Amino acid sequence: MLVILKETTRKLGSVGDVLTVKKGFARNYLIPLGKAVRATKANLAILEQEKEKLAMQQAAELEAASKLAESFSAIDVLPIYAQAERGFLFGAVNAKHIVAALSKKGIEVSQKNIVLGSPIKELGAHEVKIFLHPEVECLLRVHVLDASKERPSDAGDTLEV
Numbered sequence: 272m273l274v275i276l277k278e279t280t281r282k283l284g285s286v287g288d289v290l291t292v293k294k295g296f297a298r299n300y301l302i303p304l305g306k307a308v309r310a311t312k313a314n315l316a317i318l319e320q321e322k323e324k325l326a327m328q329q330a331a332e333l334e335a336a337s338k339l340a341e342s343f344s345a346i347d348v349l350p351i352y353a354q355a356e357r358g359f360l361f362g363a364v365n366a367k368h369i370v371a372a373l374s375k376k377g378i379e380v381s382q383k384n385i386v387l388g389s390p391i392k393e394l395g396a397h398e399v400k401i402f403l404h405p406e407v408e409c410l411l412r413v414h415v416l417d418a419s420k421e422r423p424s425d426a427g428d429t430l431e432v
Contacts, residue, residue, distance in 0.1 A: 336404035363390035
């Protein structure tokens, strides 16, 4: 079934893309959630009229994502303190904790943009992928430290889990 995307979806495409997807995926997921519309003649005509506006909007989003990616390059390591015993955490560090730590540094990112293979359950350095735009991806080093140990004096802008 041919559909036109109404919003950017990480694994499918960006706004205005015309895709062929399985009927069930379109009927049960994309169309009811408002992520796509059927690619009828009328909808394709509307898309052609709005194509220039969409191109300008996508260029602006790409520029904003690139600027945000530059702010991530300024962060060498993002420290997060958690209660641990013998190198393992009592809980787990997930995307919610990383978003909170980044917001303390003045960087706003959505949880859905952070991709963890699995929740972090061990102390140490971990790399986290952040998708800011379909064309812009960043790697962030998250360093999980034991909260019961002595902290450095500049630990004011870190997060305790």
